[in-house]
Amino acid sequence: MESHAAAGTAPSPAIVFDTLLAYQRSAALRAAIELGLFGAIGEGLHNVASLARRCSASERGIRILCDYLTVIGLLAKENGQYQHTITSATFLDPASPACVGPVSRFLCSRDVADPFLRLEEIVRTGHTTLPGEGSVEPESAHWVEFARSMAPMVAPMAGPLSALVLKDVSGPVRVLDVAAGHGLFGIEVAKQNPQARIVALDWAAVLEVAKANAQRAGVVDRYETLPGSAFDVDFCGPYDIVLLTNFLHHFDPATCVGLLKKVHAALKPGGLAAALEFVPNEDRVSPPMQAAFSLIMLATTPSGDAYTFPELEAMYRKAGFERITADNVPTGTHTAVIGRTPRAA
Amino acid sequence: MESHAAAGTAPSPAIVFDTLLAYQRSAALRAAIELGLFGAIGEGLHNVASLARRCSASERGIRILCDYLTVIGLLAKENGQYQHTITSATFLDPASPACVGPVSRFLCSRDVADPFLRLEEIVRTGHTTLPGEGSVEPESAHWVEFARSMAPMVAPMAGPLSALVLKDVSGPVRVLDVAAGHGLFGIEVAKQNPQARIVALDWAAVLEVAKANAQRAGVVDRYETLPGSAFDVDFCGPYDIVLLTNFLHHFDPATCVGLLKKVHAALKPGGLAAALEFVPNEDRVSPPMQAAFSLIMLATTPSGDAYTFPELEAMYRKAGFERITADNVPTGTHTAVIGRTPRAA
Numbered sequence: 001m002e003s004h005a006a007a008g009t010a011p012s013p014a015i016v017f018d019t020l021l022a023y024q025r026s027a028a029l030r031a032a033i034e035l036g037l038f039g040a041i042g043e044g045l046h047n048v049a050s051l052a053r054r055c056s057a058s059e060r061g062i063r064i065l066c067d068y069l070t071v072i073g074l075l076a077k078e079n080g081q082y083q084h085t086i087t088s089a090t091f092l093d094p095a096s097p098a099c100v101g102p103v104s105r106f107l108c109s110r111d112v113a114d115p116f117l118r119l120e121e122i123v124r125t126g127h128t129t130l131p132g133e134g135s136v137e138p139e140s141a142h143w144v145e146f147a148r149s150m151a152p153m154v155a156p157m158a159g160p161l162s163a164l165v166l167k168d169v170s171g172p173v174r175v176l177d178v179a180a181g182h183g184l185f186g187i188e189v190a191k192q193n194p195q196a197r198i199v200a201l202d203w204a205a206v207l208e209v210a211k212a213n214a215q216r217a218g219v220v221d222r223y224e225t226l227p228g229s230a231f232d233v234d235f236c237g238p239y240d241i242v243l244l245t246n247f248l249h250h251f252d253p254a255t256c257v258g259l260l261k262k263v264h265a266a267l268k269p270g271g272l273a274a275a276l277e278f279v280p281n282e283d284r285v286s287p288p289m290q291a292a293f294s295l296i297m298l299a300t301t302p303s304g305d306a307y308t309f310p311e312l313e314a315m316y317r318k319a320g321f322e323r324i325t326a327d328n329v330p331t332g333t334h335t336a337v338i339g340r341t342p343r344a345a
Numbered sequence: 346m347e348s349h350a351a352a353g354t355a356p357s358p359a360i361v362f363d364t365l366l367a368y369q370r371s372a373a374l375r376a377a378i379e380l381g382l383f384g385a386i387g388e389g390l391h392n393v394a395s396l397a398r399r400c401s402a403s404e405r406g407i408r409i410l411c412d413y414l415t416v417i418g419l420l421a422k423e424n425g426q427y428q429h430t431i432t433s434a435t436f437l438d439p440a441s442p443a444c445v446g447p448v449s450r451f452l453c454s455r456d457v458a459d460p461f462l463r464l465e466e467i468v469r470t471g472h473t474t475l476p477g478e479g480s481v482e483p484e485s486a487h488w489v490e491f492a493r494s495m496a497p498m499v500a501p502m503a504g505p506l507s508a509l510v511l512k513d514v515s516g517p518v519r520v521l522d523v524a525a526g527h528g529l530f531g532i533e534v535a536k537q538n539p540q541a542r543i544v545a546l547d548w549a550a551v552l553e554v555a556k557a558n559a560q561r562a563g564v565v566d567r568y569e570t571l572p573g574s575a576f577d578v579d580f581c582g583p584y585d586i587v588l589l590t591n592f593l594h595h596f597d598p599a600t601c602v603g604l605l606k607k608v609h610a611a612l613k614p615g616g617l618a619a620a621l622e623f624v625p626n627e628d629r630v631s632p633p634m635q636a637a638f639s640l641i642m643l644a645t646t647p648s649g650d651a652y653t654f655p656e657l658e659a660m661y662r663k664a665g666f667e668r669i670t671a672d673n674v675p676t677g678t679h680t681a682v683i684g685r686t687p688r689a690a
Contacts, residue, residue: 013436013445014634015418017498020375020452023368024640027461030365034465058471063629064643064650065468070630071637073360077630091358100358107365116372120379123410126403153362284408285415285422289359292416295369298409305409 028068030108033092033101037065038084042093046081099152106149111135111142115299127302135300136250138229139203143181147202147209151182154245157276158188160329164336165241165274166193173240176201176266178230179247183210183223185276186243190219201226201233230259237266245276246334249293252303253315260319260339269344273321278306279335289333312337373413375453378437378446382410383429387438391426444497451494456480456487460644472647480645481595483574484548488526492547492554496527499590502621503533505674509681510586510619511538518585521546521611523575524592528555528568530621531588535564546571546578575604582611590621591679594638597648598660605664605684614689618666623651624680634678657682 032038040054052062066082069075074092076083084093091100106112111130115122118129128134135142162185166173172195177186180200187210190196198219200210204227214223226233230247242263248256263273278293285291290306297304307315309326316324321339328335377383385399397407411427414420419437421428429438436445451457456475460467463474473479480487507530511518517540522531525545532555535541543564545555549572559568571578575592587608593601608618623638630636635651642649652660654671661669666684673680 011431011435013432013443013498015432016374016436016445017448017452017634019370019417019419020449021637021641022370023372023453023458024461024637024644025364025367027368027464027644028640029361031464031468035468055468057469060471060648061468061643064639065464067629068637068640071633072364074364077628086356087358087360090356091361098358100361103362104365107362108368113368116369119372119376119410123376123380123400123406124402126405153358283422284412288416289362292366292369292413294409295373295413296366298406299369299372303405 024068025072026108028065028072029074030104032065032069032074033104035065036094037062037069038088038092038101039094041075041082041084042089042095046083051082098156101152102149103153104149106146109142109145111140111145112296112300119299122299126298128298128300130300133302136302136304139205141205143179143203143206144209147182147206151184151213154182154184156331157329157334158184159192161185161243161245161274161276161336162188162192164327164329164338165189165243165272166196169193169240171195172197174238175199175241175243176226176235176237176239176263177243177245178263179245180210180243181206181245183207183213185245186210187214187217187219187223189241189243190214190222191217197222197224199224199226199236199239201228201230201235203227231255231262235262235266238268238271239266240268240271242267242271242273243276244273248275248312248315249277249297249306250301250304252305253307253311255303256307256315257318260315260321264320264341267341269341272338272340273316275312275337276329276334277312277337278333279309279312279326279337280306282308282310284308287332309335309337369413370417371453373410373417374419375449377410377414377419378449380410381439382407382414383433383437383446384439386420386427386429387434387440391428396427443501446497447494448498449494451491454487454490456485456490457641457645464644467644471643473643473645475645478647481647481649484550486550488524488548488551489554492527492551496529496558499527499529501676502674502679503529504537506530506588506590506619506621506681507533507537509672509674509683510534510588510617511541514538514585516540517542519583520544520586520588521571521580521582521584521608522588522590523608524590525555525588526551526590528552528558530590531555532559532562532564532568534586534588535559535567536562542567542569544569544571544581544584546573546575546580548572576600576607580607580611583613583616584611585613585616587612587616587618588621589618593620593657593660594622594642594651595646595649597650598652598656600648601652601660602663605660605666609665609686612686614686617683617685618661620657620682621674621679622657622682623678624654624657624671624682625651627653627655629653632677654680654682 035055186198207225278290280291294306316339380400531543552570623635625636661684
């Protein structure tokens with residue numbers, strides 16, 4: 001360690017303290033989003049008094065919160081005035097088309113966060129402490145919040161995924177969107193192919209959100225809903241394309257294979273099933289966001305995981321798929337894993 | 346923003362997602378400490394099966410937790426085996442003399458963390474949502490946990506602070522340690538000056554912890570305890586030295602001045618009062634740890650703060666102190682602010 005000290009890299013406990021207190025970063029950002037702080041700064045308010053008035057908050061609270069956000073790089077402070085950084089202007093100001101602020105309602109929701117208060121127990125037992133099946137419990141209200149809040153996070157992926165699945169098909173296509181959520185992926189397919197018809201499958205309450213989004217996107221006349229569990233309902237095939245976005249990671253491999261078999265049976269010859277997943281490298285510790293995602297599955301599901309490409313490929317193969325490919329989608333956090341059914345003889 | 350993209354620094358929402366999910370970092374580290382994971386790795390266990398057995402945990406849980414800790418830089422993974430990093434070996438393995446693991450019991454305790462679940466409301470009102478006076482409520486059990494857990498964080502500062510306050514005195518000294526907590530600061534003075542007699546002031550239950558530490562340090566024959574509130578009890582002066590470590594930040598400036606006046610009255614001529622504090626720069630957003638500390642005071646107290654040196658200096662002056670100095674102590678997170686009473690004419 002002396003050689004490290006000499007090289008100016010003596011070990012420091014700072015990362016330990018910073019990690020133990022990291023929950024305060026989440027709380028500060030979530031509070032700022034809820035208070036409308038980033039919007040107020042975007043409107044041109046920059047000092048404590050005017051921001052406190054605009055956010056209906058105390059000056060002491062706003063001053064300390066803004067200073068903290070500056071410390072963690074989500075605001076800038078110049079001559080005592082708070083300013084947007086490029087990051088906060090782009091991704092946290094509600095006036096920005098790229099704003100992702102609403103995702104805090106899901107990512108920091110009690111449904112997602114509470115299990116982390118008992119993570120030690122979860123590591124001991126190997127599965128969520130949430131009642132029943134955790135986040136995959138039937139009709140979980142969790143997914144209504146997901147559908148309402150998470151569109152800004154996935155929106156940048158919808159266009160590229162849609163282009164991928166439509167690459168080799170044209171004309172009328174029938175598409176099943178499993179666990180549709182906000183519905184953005186199926187809706188984007190309908191926008192890119194005016195002859196596409198979408199069947200969105202999810203819990204009934206979630207489909208209300210998807211249907212409203214389809215209405216807004218002007219594709220509701222080609223948008224059907226199929227309420228229920230992906231494991232139980234009749235898919236009402238055959239389809240050209242089945243979308244499985246952010247779904248397989250909630251289940252163990254055997255359950256995924258079972259579902260993929262059901263998907264396979266609902267596809268036309270030469271059809272495709274496209275999963276959109278956090279896919280870590282085989283070392284399971286890179287890239288950071290994909291690898292870290294496993295912990296959320298540990299905390300909130302009985303047996304989910306972030307699967308590597310070889311693991312997903314093996315599941316597809318066991319279910320009868322062939323020509324299995326992986327494509328990174330442009331935001332860099334997700335991979336589209338696509339398997340095809342054999343073409344008609 | 347195009348110039349940024351061209352320079353390879355296009356804004357990315359990654360920091361936003363990372364911040365919203367930061368609470369998971371705290372949870373993972375706390376769980377690993379509680380499970381004894383870092384000790385197990387230090388004992389030479391490196392694979393999932395043996396670590397799971399040693400920690401009485403599931404293999405799924407241990408694998409995902411270890412991968413996550415690797416992602417956030419607190420373990421290393423090589424050929425599927427988990428290893429200590431220099432940081433985890435030094436600061437997280439209980440076998441290391443510099444281990445700070447126990448601080449998680451306080452920094453991530455419900456008492457400290459729960460207010461952050463309601464931070465939006467706290468920013469609105471400007472003070473803690475904890476009942477009564479929050480963390481400064483009389484006889485709060487909070488401080489027993491503090492005294493039990495936080496010694497490893499402050500231990501590296503005790504020697505330098507003690508050397509500072511003893512610099513200009515020799516022979517018999519009488520020292521009052523206000524809000525003694527674990528007692529480490531007063532105990533260190535007693536160790537450095539064999540003629541020093543310490544009076545430790547704190548809630549009665551906290552003083553049990555301090556007294557046990559004094560016993561272990563072999564100075565208990567020169568160690569008295571004075572149970573009660575620093576604002577209410579008779580200090581039983583006069584003293585040569587009064588220690589006010591990590592105390593003033595819990596209160597508003599007027600309250601601090603009132604206490605400093607009481608301290609001043611209990612000091613001999615030429616005596617000194619030494620506060621140990623997180624002291625941010627006047628911009629209040631640097632250095633990071635000192636500036637970020639204000640948020641904990643917002644969340645857990647009615648009106649505490651991390652004060653700048655000019656603010657602390659003004660408080661000391663109003664209380665009658667002179668020759669007020671600031672010295673950084675070696676760990677870099679705290680500053681010793683020392684004021685002196687006038688020398689005898």
